[in-house]
Amino acid sequence: MKKDICSILGIKYPIFQGGMAWVSESTLVAAVSNAGGLGIIAGANAPANYIREQIRKTKELTDKPFGLNIMLLSENADELAEMAIEEGVKVITTGAGNPGKYMEKWKNANITVIPVVASVALAKRMERCGADAVIAEGCESGGHVGKLTTMALLPQVVDAVDIPVIGAGGIGDGRGIAAAFVLGASGVQVGTRFLASEECQIHENYKNAVIKSKDIDTVVTGRCTGHPVQVLKNKLAKEYLKLENGNADLEKLEELGKGALKKAVVDGDVDNGSLMAGQISGMVKKIQSVKDIIEEMFNEYEDIKRNL
Ligand code: TUI
Secondary structure, three states, X not given: OOOOHHHHHOOOOOEEEOOOOOOOOHHHHHHHHHOOOEEEEEOOOOOHHHHHHHHHHHHHHOOOOEEEEEEOOOOOHHHHHHHHHHOOOOEEEEEOOOOHHHHHHHHHOOXXXXXXXXXXXXXXXXXXXXXXXXXXXXXXXXEEOOOOOHHHHHHXXXXXXXXXXXXXXXXOOHHHHHHHHHOOOOEEEEOHHHHOEOOOOOOHHHHHHHHHOOOOOEEEEOHHHOOOEEEEOOHHHHHHHHHHHOOOOHHHHHHHHOOHHHHHHXXXXXXXXXXXXXXXXXXXXXXXXXXXXXXXXXXXXXXXXXXX
């Protein structure tokens, strides 16, 4: 039997809110934690002082557990890794890489470490170096994606490790939770559905783009750069794909992508901004409070369990 993720973390519902770059700040994070899930601040590419401020604000808004996501492609990942210890962060998730070099320090600081993995090999390595759980994230997710789908990745990771596995990618309602549990997950991580929450601070144009989107409206850009990113199809994504298919040089692509997420999140520029969102975007139809989203998802899950 794998350990229960709720008792490891001291949370009510086994649901994590994905650490979404520019999106997962203190208001959203505290709302998720106060509703019984695990809110997670996104370190992303932000300066360490801004993240420090977010950690302190979150502590003012909730006395419940919350986490920090460290995106390992970020230039200041080393600095954030230290700062998390200084600020007494209790839970760290990582993304887009192998956090092996930080593990000993984090474990010595009594931090619960839960890396995102996109392969069985990395999941096993993380278990060996002391991870408390892993998040197996399939390529249905928004933002930076690996190669395998959740359906294929999750059960293979579950079979390969003895620590709890959180399923992520393509989970947007109670059916997704049920499916993840059937595949052996001990919990789920959700990003896109929380974009359409009242507490999510992104520009309303971004929220409306998610709500308006249909099943086939996401695309993966940047495959040729080695950093593929799933986004809603818009003018920027189409230009990007055109350049990619025409063998554009990487510098030109980087230039086009620079600051694009901020343009979407802060300025609400839905044409030239990067609208990171997962494949369940088409399933999200309305803006709700975080509490309603979480309770609705788990009520749906309980109904499914009863009727199976
Ligand atoms: O990290 C994410 N999603 C993200 S990070 C992000 S910010 C960004 N901005 C511009 C370009 C790129 C990123 C937006 N979305 N998800 C977690 C995740 N990690 N998904 C997949 C992986 C992953 C992939 C390969 C983790 C490890 C890995 O292998 C590393 C290795 O060394 O084996």
